[in-house]
Amino acid sequence: MNNSNQLSTFWAAVWAVVWKDLQIEKHTRQTISVMIMFSLVSVIMFNFALEANLAAAREVATGLLWSTILLAGTLGLNRSLAIERENQTMEAVLMAPIDRSAIYAGKVISISLFSLALEVVLIFIFIVFFNKPFWRPQVMLILVMGTIGYIAAGVIVTSMTIQTRTREVLLPVLLLPLSLPLVLPASIAVSAYMFPQLPDWGEVQGAISVVAIYDLLMLAAGFITYHYVVES
Amino acid sequence: METTRLDRNIRILNWAAGIALVIALGMVFFYAPVESTMGNVQRIFYFHVGSAWVGALAFFVALVGGGIYLRKPERKWDTIAVAAVEIGLVFLTMATAAGSIWGKPAWNTWWLWSPRLTLITIAWLTYAAYFMLRGAIEDEEKRGRFAAVYVIVAFVTIISTYISIRILRDIHPVVFGGMAESAQGAEQGLQEFEQGVESMKMVITLNVSVVAFTLMFAAWMANRIRLQYLMDNANHLKMRVAARLQGGKA
Numbered sequence: 001m002n003n004s005n006q007l008s009t010f011w012a013a014v015w016a017v018v019w020k021d022l023q024i025e026k027h028t029r030q031t032i033s034v035m036i037m038f039s040l041v042s043v044i045m046f047n048f049a050l051e052a053n054l055a056a057a058r059e060v061a062t063g064l065l066w067s068t069i070l071l072a073g074t075l076g077l078n079r080s081l082a083i084e085r086e087n088q089t090m091e092a093v094l095m096a097p098i099d100r101s102a103i104y105a106g107k108v109i110s111i112s113l114f115s116l117a118l119e120v121v122l123i124f125i126f127i128v129f130f131n132k133p134f135w136r137p138q139v140m141l142i143l144v145m146g147t148i149g150y151i152a153a154g155v156i157v158t159s160m161t162i163q164t165r166t167r168e169v170l171l172p173v174l175l176l177p178l179s180l181p182l183v184l185p186a187s188i189a190v191s192a193y194m195f196p197q198l199p200d201w202g203e204v205q206g207a208i209s210v211v212a213i214y215d216l217l218m219l220a221a222g223f224i225t226y227h228y229v230v231e232s
Numbered sequence: 233m234e235t236t237r238l239d240r241n242i243r244i245l246n247w248a249a250g251i252a253l254v255i256a257l258g259m260v261f262f263y264a265p266v267e268s269t270m271g272n273v274q275r276i277f278y279f280h281v282g283s284a285w286v287g288a289l290a291f292f293v294a295l296v297g298g299g300i301y302l303r304k305p306e307r308k309w310d311t312i313a314v315a316a317v318e319i320g321l322v323f324l325t326m327a328t329a330a331g332s333i334w335g336k337p338a339w340n341t342w343w344l345w346s347p348r349l350t351l352i353t354i355a356w357l358t359y360a361a362y363f364m365l366r367g368a369i370e371d372e373e374k375r376g377r378f379a380a381v382y383v384i385v386a387f388v389t390i391i392s393t394y395i396s397i398r399i400l401r402d403i404h405p406v407v408f409g410g411m412a413e414s415a416q417g418a419e420q421g422l423q424e425f426e427q428g429v430e431s432m433k434m435v436i437t438l439n440v441s442v443v444a445f446t447l448m449f450a451a452w453m454a455n456r457i458r459l460q461y462l463m464d465n466a467n468h469l470k471m472r473v474a475a476r477l478q479g480g481k482a
Contacts, residue, residue: 153388156381166368170365174365177358178385180350180354184351188400206396209399210396214388225381228380
């Protein structure tokens with residue numbers, strides 16, 4: 001009884017953080033719009049770089065999709081967590097009598113939602129530009145799994161980098177290498193779905209399990225360490 | 233203040249590591265047989281595995297050091313983590329260089345962007361970034377705390393790298409704990425565990441060189457930690473001199 005009560009308080013706190021972030025986004029519309037604009041620019045730049053060879057561009061479309069998500073992700077993370085620092089709302093959130101890991105979970109969920117919104121746009125663009133089956137539900141599932149792992153690592157790392165001297169500059173240097181062991185198998189799995197016929201489960205099973213393991217481990221590490229990162 | 237003397241334990245470790253390394257070298261060149269398909273080039277394999285093993289061990293030690301530091305924020309645990317990451321990076325570099333030299337005759341290229349090689353490069357970058365994070369934080373306590381968190385997060389990538397290089401298809405042979413794919417990998421690359429006595433000699437040499445490298449790691453750790461204490465001590469003395477000089481002027 002007591003246990004389930006604690007659990008429901010935890011989720012109420014998580015939901016409150018998510019709700020707060022969505023409200024801020026609704027009023028400012030800063031994070032998602034910046035992410036989408038940035039992604040459009042990068043996709044067009046990639047196309048420009050590969051224009052001479054559209055066949056080659058199609059081959060590397062999966063890699064392009066992931067790179068765009070990663071780069072736009074660093075913008076979203078910086079934006080969403082820097083707002084808290086600038087307006088000193090983080091202090092207020094920390095003062096609330098809730099578990100630190102609930103704040104972490106809330107942040108991961110809200111920034112993942114922003115990234116997923118971006119990915120919906122990106123999928124549409126990539127289908128149009130590269131004429132590949134990005135609409136497949138399996139592809140979307142892998143995208144969701146990859147995004148959660150990436151943002152789970154991102155919230156921890158960004159919470160640290162925004163408190164350092166070099167701030168925004170440091171984030172990609174720390175986060176991109178950390179996320180590659182996730183993105184590499186995820187990208188291999190997505191590539192397997194880019195052919196007209198669906199791959200056997202055996203072909204993608206390994207890559208997808210690595211993504212799932214990374215997600216679980218990174219979330220666990222985040223839950224354990226987050227409160228060491230936000231303490232001042 | 234921790235001890236800054238070159239005490240007996242460090243001396244013993246230094247000698248043990250030196251002697252073990254000489255024995256390992258001797259065995260690699262004179263005891264281990266010539267590999268049947270690759271010839272003498274294969275001997276670099278003993279160094280490659282030894283340093284790759286120490287790289288993984290060092291990052292694990294860093295994880296433990298960081299984990300304890302978060303529980304008990306004492307400077308010595310932070311020092312252990314820094315020392316381990318630094319030494320781990322050196323050994324990872326050595327493993328990559330040795331692997332590259334082996335790769336030239338084996339795969340006819342110095343480098344390939346296979347998942348395993350890519351992920352190892354990324355692991356290198358991950359731990360190199362550790363020092364960028366440390367450099368960006370001035371407050372000592374905060375630096376230790378953030379560095380400890382980063383080391384824990386970074387180790388997650390080491391685990392998933394370890395798993396994915398055993399699951400994903402790759403040209404690199406699997407030596408430790410390989411699964412189904414390793415059979416294929418071993419066929420493509422090394423075939424040294426094949427014929428009875430000769431292959432036994434190879435296994436023994438490999439084990440000796442892994443032990444020698446581990447001893448070298450322990451010795452380096454001891455010396456690096458002592459170096460950190462010397463540096464701290466020097467800073468402490470500098471501050472006292474500065475304070476004395478300012479006091480004298482006033």
